[in-house]
Amino acid sequence: MPITETTSDPEALTLTVVGEYDVPVERLWQAWSDPRQIERFWGPPEWPATFTRHDMVAGGRSDYFMTGPDGERSSGYWTFEQVDDGRSFTAVDGFATDDGVANDDMPTMTFDVRFEATADGSRFVNVTTFPDLASMEKLVEMGMVEGMTAAMGQMPDVLADLTSFAHGRDTEVQLLTETTARFSRVIRGSVEQVWRAHHDVGLLQRWMLGPDGWTMPVCEPGEQVGDTYRYEWASDDGDERFGFEGEVLESTPPNREVTTEGMIGMGGPSTRNEMTLTPADGATLLTLVITYPSAELREQIMETGMIDGMEASYARLEEALVGASA
Secondary structure (H helix, E strand, O other), rough: EEEEEEEEEEOEEEEEEEEEEOOOHHOOOOOOHHHHOOEEEEEEOOOOEEEEEOOOOOOEEEEEEEEEOOEEEEEEEEEEEEEEEEOEEEEEEEEEEOOOOOOOOOOOEEEEEEEEEOOOEEEEEEEEEEEOHHHHHHHOOOOHHHHHHHOOOOOHHHHHHHHHHHOOOEEEEOOOOEEEEEEEEEEOHHHHHHHHHOOOHHHHHHOOOOOEEEEEEEEEOOOOOOOEEEEEEEEEEEOOEEEEEEEEEEEOOOOOEEEEEEEOOOOOEEEEEEEEEEEOEEEEEEEEEOOOOHHHHHHHHOOOOHHHHHHHHHHHHHHHHHHHHH
């Protein structure tokens, strides 16, 4: 039984949940920090979670929704106040409307989660603090304790599944909503190295090339909020050329960057690209969430061989970083 203790303290306004697992602390932390993994256990089995953002750094944010058996949704968010990589984090947990805006009609909670080594593996201790007794009673009546116990009961299967999240897997894509898709790739190299590779002209021109047979003659990256960028590619035979341009909307080095992206000369609305870099067992989990103007455009773009091109580029990126550290 993964949940070993559930303690409610109305005087302190806290609910404490303890779980113990036969894996190292590092593996337990990874399950919480990787959006592909946490969404496999955060929601109860009948209400699985989908994380559209999981920026697990101090000042970062997570956005998620849980989908019920009849297609109904319940949305929430976390804002991270403190993060000590591999050891603990503190976050505010709140309810949200379907468009991600905080639902002020519902109470927020603060939870402190710490991860500890044990003789047989590791444990997490989650202490949730409520703003007042009425809020605590309301959320408990809504089934918070039962829901959390059922959700955490799924963790052993996630922790045992090493191959789905291991190094060496190709770029993976998951359709989050009708207009958003999440692309994930574990890259050998530190978060700082992967961030630099996305902003250094010399490195970009070595790896961001897609399939073989292309060069990148124009490489003008942006890094500060408000900067614009422009990338152009040309086929080796000189017969084809295309490019993208956009603007940096958010930048929190070396963990998160949000940009717009549109094809040069095409006009029309741009995509919104949210890149998050998270430490992952000696490597970096690169997560790119792209929001398209429409479901039709998303399908059109993905049918162009986009995923294969991304994988070819990320494989080159990994080679460049490994070579640089050799």
